Amino acid sequence: MSAAKPQSVVANPTELLNLSAAGSLLGLTVWQLRGLIASRSLPVVQVGRKFYLRRATLLRWTERAEGLVRA
Numbered sequence: 001m002s003a004a005k006p007q008s009v010v011a012n013p014t015e016l017l018n019l020s021a022a023g024s025l026l027g028l029t030v031w032q033l034r035g036l037i038a039s040r041s042l043p044v045v046q047v048g049r050k051f052y053l054r055r056a057t058l059l060r061w062t063e064r065a066e067g068l069v070r071a
Contacts, residue, residue, distance in 0.1 A: 016045060016052040025058060 036042040
């Protein structure tokens, strides 16, 4: 019997996430994400009626958003 290979801790940056997975990553609801998409604040990949977000794009977007907030 072969042992299962452990998954890498670092996720694939080109991985496409659906809105639910992206929301879990960012701590946002699907509706909050839809609002950001509608306002063109968040770049997405649209396939038919479905939206997907690249993990790397989300991480860059959060880094930029951190720079906009002043303490």
